[in-house]
Amino acid sequence: MIASALFTPAQQKLLGLLFVRVNEGFHLNEIMRLTGLGSASAQRELKRLHESGLIVSERIGNVRQFRPNKDNIVYAELASLVKKTFGLVSVLNSALAPMRRQLSVAFVYGTTVKQAEDSSAPVELLLIGENTTYGELLSRLPVAERLLRRKINPNLYSVDDFQRRLREEQPFILKMLSERKVFVLGDDTDLDRIIKEVHPEEGHGDALHDV
Numbered sequence: 001m002i003a004s005a006l007f008t009p010a011q012q013k014l015l016g017l018l019f020v021r022v023n024e025g026f027h028l029n030e031i032m033r034l035t036g037l038g039s040a041s042a043q044r045e046l047k048r049l050h051e052s053g054l055i056v057s058e059r060i061g062n063v064r065q066f067r068p069n070k071d072n073i074v075y076a077e078l079a080s081l082v083k084k085t086f087g088l089v090s091v092l093n094s095a096l097a098p099m100r101r102q103l104s105v106a107f108v109y110g111t112t113v114k115q116a117e118d119s120s121a122p123v124e125l126l127l128i129g130e131n132t133t134y135g136e137l138l139s140r141l142p143v144a145e146r147l148l149r150r151k152i153n154p155n156l157y158s159v160d161d162f163q164r165r166l167r168e169e170q171p172f173i174l175k176m177l178s179e180r181k182v183f184v185l186g187d188d189t190d191l192d193r194i195i196k197e198v199h200p201e202e203g204h205g206d207a208l209h210d211v
Contacts, residue, residue: 006081006085010037010041010042010044010045011045012085013035013036013037014031014035014037014042014045014046014049015078015082016035016082016090016091016147017031017034017035017147018049018055018066018067018068019068019078019079019082019083020082020083020087020091020147020148021149022067022068022070022079024067025058025060025065025066025067026065026066026067027063027064027065027066028042028043028046028063028064028066029063031046031066033146034143034146034147035147036143046066049066050066053069053072054068054069054072054074054075054078055067055068055069056068056069088108088112088123088148088182089108089182089183089184091144091147091148092106092108092123092125092144092152092184093184093185094144095140095141095143095144096127096140096184096185098140099129099132099136099137099140100185102129102130102131102132103127103128103129103132103185103186104128104129104130104159104186104190104194105127105128105129105183105185105186105187105190105191105194106125106126106127106128106129106183106184106185106186107125107126107181107182107183107184107185107186107191108123108124108125108126108181108182108184109124109126109176109179109180109181109182110124110176110179111124112124112125112182113179113180113181113182120149120150121150122150122151122152122153123148123150123151123152123153124153124155125152125153125154125155125184126154126155126157126176127154127155127156127157127185128156128157128158128159128162128191128194129156129158129159130158130159132156134154134156137154137156138154141154159194162194163194163197163198166195166198166199167198177195
């Protein structure tokens with residue numbers, strides 16, 4: 001991933017929090033809870049960002065809050081880069097990475113695609129794979145929900161179950177396939193491969209009118 005080439009894992013977590021939710025301020029304990037960073041790592045990275053002028057801090061009550069410095073000359077460029085690499089899709093990708101071998105494809109769809117990154121609307125997520133369960137999936141989503149401050153509504157199907165529903169032309173499946181999708185794992189080719197086992201001459205991009 002681009003993020004891994006540019007930033008350390010600790011920097012990714014911290015920047016992904018501060019520069020995705022740019023209008024909020026976070027104190028040290030919140031940052032540690034939301035990112036999973038230890039005290040030493042969090043304080044070290046905050047110090048670097050603060051000394052470089054990329055973030056500012058202010059004391060509110062008994063705690064010090066940190067937030068992006070919107071007056072910094074590279075704020076706009078850094079915020080744009082972070083949103084592209086640590087935004088909605090990147091946060092979901094990181095959460096689902098341990099399940100990559102089990103999942104054939106995962107994508108957000110419907111109103112999620114139309115909403116801005118800072119929307120509070122639930123994230124509609126569809127996943128197709130094998131040898132995974134809702135229990136395993138739900139154990140990996142809370143961190144992403146905390147980082148995004150958005151509820152995630154997952155729909156998990158095995159390949160056979162998804163294909164069965166497609167054969168039955170279930171309205172939800174047809175509607176979802178007709179809508180624009182943003183892939184988190186896999187891509188159009190992976191989804192088309194699953195669909196073509198049901199409709200050999202069709203792909204979701206033509207017969208199902210993907211837009």
